[in-house]
Ligand SMILES: O=C(O)CCC(=O)C(=O)O
């Protein structure tokens with residue numbers, strides 16, 4: 001692709017060829033690419049990365065595992081059910097969310113596998129052999145790419161390339177499989193709900209793989225409250241800044257609002273109990289990965305993001321306190337399926 005220009009026409013999210021950062025033809029091109037990424041993150045807060053270093057085969061395999069997991073019986077999935085603790089980063093296991101009517105979203109979440117108080121609730125190995133092995137390997141793959149992206153951000157901000165590395169050694173990151181079941185359009189709308197309500201992500205940054213169905217929408221930075229479709233691009237991952245990195249950069253980088261709406265309807269022959277034709281939304285699968293700093297590190301505005309005329313907007317805070325505060329303030333009374 002090779003186009004690192006920023007174009008906000010139509011789809012507000014620019015596309016950057018990350019290969020030009022990972023394997024740069026020149027030192028200048030590496031810097032220019034880092035600059036384009038930071039420019040995208042300073043405005044819309046999102047960027048599509050192509051040639052990001054994770055192979056399409058690995059991503060496809062991840063979708064296969066996600067589909068196998070959600071295809072398990074309700075009883076099997078319920079074995080992985082964990083009630084989310086009210087604070088902290090440890091959201092793990094299976095959850096299903098229905099706001100008022102049908103279940104609009106199911107999730108399986110995992111993180112580092114070595115915290116005894118919060119084990120990842122894997123399905124039985126006999127039920128889904130090798131699921132755990134794949135998830136842990138993919139978690140590691142994402143971690144490597146997360147560091148690559150953080151290198152680009154650091155360079156683009158004029159910091160040492162490894163500036164953020166030491167803050168992200170403990171792999172508190174979270175890998176989430178999301179499944180939005182097919183539901184009839186009317187039920188989705190009647191509860192006045194979306195597949196995923198507008199929100200910002202709270203951690204460092206999010207890397208997202210979305211299937212071909214579509215529905216992701218991103219707030220237009222130049223028209224607050226206006227959301228624009230960010231359709232899937234084959235081979236690209238979409239990356240966005242989280243609240244913590246916005247704070248960490250003294251608002252230089254922007255943590256954007258985004259949501260998932262019902263995708264375009266497909267023609268269907270399904271009928272309801274009265275024999276009337278029902279319009280169904282296609283099911284959708286997505287895979288976000290949330291990069292998260294070590295819980296005990298102090299997050300203070302980075303050098304270069306503040307000076308006498310542009311003071312720090314935020315006090316230093318450690319990650320654990322920050323996540324606790326933010327999760328509490330964002331808490332919504334979701335109706336988790338029990
Ligand atoms: O499903 C998607 O495309 C978006 C998911 C998302 O924004 C999230 O889990 O925070």
Ligand SMILES: [Fe+2]
Pocket residue numbers: 199200201206258
């Ligand atoms: Fe999100």
